[in-house]
Amino acid sequence: MASTIREGRSVIVVGSGLAGLAAASAALRSNAKAVVLLERAVKPGGNSIKASSGINGAPTRFQSQPPLDTTFFSDTVKSAGKRIPSSAPEQTRRKGLIKVLTDKSSSAIDFLADDIGVDLSVIAQLGGHSVARTHRGAGKTPPGADIVTRLLKKLQNDKRFQLRTGCEVTKLISTTESSGPGARPKVVGVKVRSGDEITSLAGPVVFATGGFAGDTDGLLAKFRPDLAGIPSTNEPRPGMHNLLTEIGARLVDMDSVQIHPTGFVDPLSQDSHLKFLAAEMLRGEGGILLYNGKRFVNELGTREQVSHAIMQLNPNLGPLKQWKVQILLDPGACTAAGSHVAFYEWKGLLSRKKVSELDETTRDTVKNYSLAVAKHIPDVFGRSAFGHWTLAGGQEDNEKEVCVGWVTPVTHFTMGGVVINEKGQVLASSLEADDEVVIPGLWAAGEITGGIHGDNRLGGSSLLECVVFGRIAGEQAASQLTDDG
Structure with a gap:
């Protein structure tokens, strides 16, 4: 049974891993009247809840000082490898995304430690890092589970927040902003299936549904058939990238699988x-x-x-x-x-x-x-x-x-995904295009996105990416509600 779009002033977040939770938190902090978080699984947390190594940040008060850790950006660029070309504008855009990731890492650690109450006092040096900058707690709970459960608990104490599990988004609803050859779709909501019922929700959308490393017979087979037969740390679940490409989103680095x-x-x-x-x-x-x-x-x-x-x-x-x-x-x-x-x-x-x-x-x-x-x-x-x-x-x-x-x-992780800009907006243009073409009303964060990690993601940067770009996307989506009146 289908219904018309429900009237509402909600930010819609798709996916309840750390990127989605961070987006929901930022939207509420930006005075969104409501946030609806949709999760297709029975339980929230996604793959983020299983993260065990920690979260990167530099420089932070938990690191040994001095000297200040100033090599996070260069370590990340080096790890991205040949995916970063020598020519603009693609080089500029990729490095711009990395700069956002590393520059906002310190505030991401402060947010989790001070606002959410996560213990991040233990520091380790992981592979590819020049110094120790991967944070985790001293207790028995792994960092992913600790961060996700504490952040979710804080969100559920806010009456403006609603979590719906067992709800799968089947389509992005869009309108056309203008007529003529330059007309572009604007995302205005989503269609959602829960059991046998299909409903629609209206509002700006943040997509945070994760990657496709567990989609063995789907996207993984399409982009990396050579990896057939290798086990995975990810649940056997289809990637949801097609919902974004259906409205014009561009993909990048889809063959880059960690x-x-x-x-x-x-x-x-x-x-x-x-x-x-x-x-x-x-x-x-x-x-x-x-x-x-x-x-x-x-x-x-x-x-x-x-x-x-x-x-x-x-x-x-x-x-x-x-x-x-x-x-x-x-x-x-x-x-x-x-x-x-x-x-x-x-x-x-x-x-x-x-x-x-x-x-x-x-x-x-x-x-x-x-x-x-x-x-x-x-x-x-x-x-x-x-x-x-x-x-x-x-x-x-x-x-x-x-x-x-x-x-x-x-x-374990897919570096490829939809193209975004530094504001987390999903683009209908490639990284090498001269001009950005934004899909209005749509943001993305976390593993669903591409262009940040290139050839190789540094350990500890997946949780960081979720927090940094999730918060940016949530704040931006909430601002659209304000801008729309």
């Missing part, structure tokens, strides 16, 4: 396509990767670099394409990553062994690595930060316990 190097292989369910992420902070706090008992890579290289190194090894062929790589944390790293380690042990993904119980090759690797760390010998793979590794390579190490697990590369 393979996270470490998804846990559950010993009791080895062939499950859905994997738990082995958080990058495990390596940041000192963890090493082993193949047949030997190290083979700088564990703090970018995700792209580490994944590539693993995928050059021989995979275990079966129902899934997987690699049998061991992650190993010494006692210091286990303690520093204690909340994560406890959860992974509970899930049966990590186990403890005495060093003396390891095979001979692994014992030799651990001993030689520990001696190098203790004596400050340059690492053969170029690793320069060793987290909280404490083993020193002596005989006494044999009775100490390490944590070990089986990990494999997994599809």
Whole structure:
């Protein structure tokens, strides 16, 4: 059953991951009379609630000072790689998006810590970062879950906020602002299906429905068929990009899919396509990767670099394409990553062994690595930060316990998506176009967007992107309600 557009003065947010929640929060702070958040799943939180490494920010009061962290922008540009061309206007636009991300990172941390009450006092250095700038809490709750649950709770205390789960947006409703060859659609609402009922809602729209890494037989198969058979950290759910392209939105970098190097292989369910992420902070706090008992890579290289190194090894062929790589944390790293380690042990993904119980090759690797760390010998793979590794390579190490697990590369994040500008507006023009063509009434934030991360997203920047561009989009959408009277 269909209905006409309901009269209302609401900002409509599609998707209840962190980008959607941040947009809803900003819209309410900008005095929107109402915010309706639509989520197709039964529970809110999206993939954001599973994020485990933390959120980037620089410079922040939680980082060791001085000196101030001034390399976040350059690290992000470097990580984006060849996707950033040498010529304008595309280079200017891509770097402009990165500048917004990094320049507003400090205020994003302040917002979460001061306004939402999230503990972000623990700092780690992840792969591809020049310094430690990835924030998480000291408690047992992973950062994604902590941020999402606290922000959602605060939103639900506001009478102007309404969350509707089990509601799938099936169409963007648009009108034509003008006639003639230059006529452009303006988004004025959405059609929503809930059970057998289809209704319509009116208002400016913020799209925050996430990426397509779990859309194995859909968008992933279309843009990256070579990744068939590789497991994923994402739920098997279709991407919603087609709803945006139907009204003229342009896509960019859709073949740029991030393979996270470490998804846990559950010993009791080895062939499950859905994997738990082995958080990058495990390596940041000192963890090493082993193949047949030997190290083979700088564990703090970018995700792209580490994944590539693993995928050059021989995979275990079966129902899934997987690699049998061991992650190993010494006692210091286990303690520093204690909340994560406890959860992974509970899930049966990590186990403890005495060093003396390891095979001979692994014992030799651990001993030689520990001696190098203790004596400050340059690492053969170029690793320069060793987290909280404490083993020193002596005989006494044999009775100490390490944590070990089986990990494999997994599809994790899609850098491609719809083209946006620095205001979060969805564009009907490409990044290389001379002039922007904005689709009025429509904003996007989070993994549904493209153009920010290029070839590779730095660990800790997905939650940050959600907060920074979600807040921008929500504020902008609320301003349209004011502008429209």
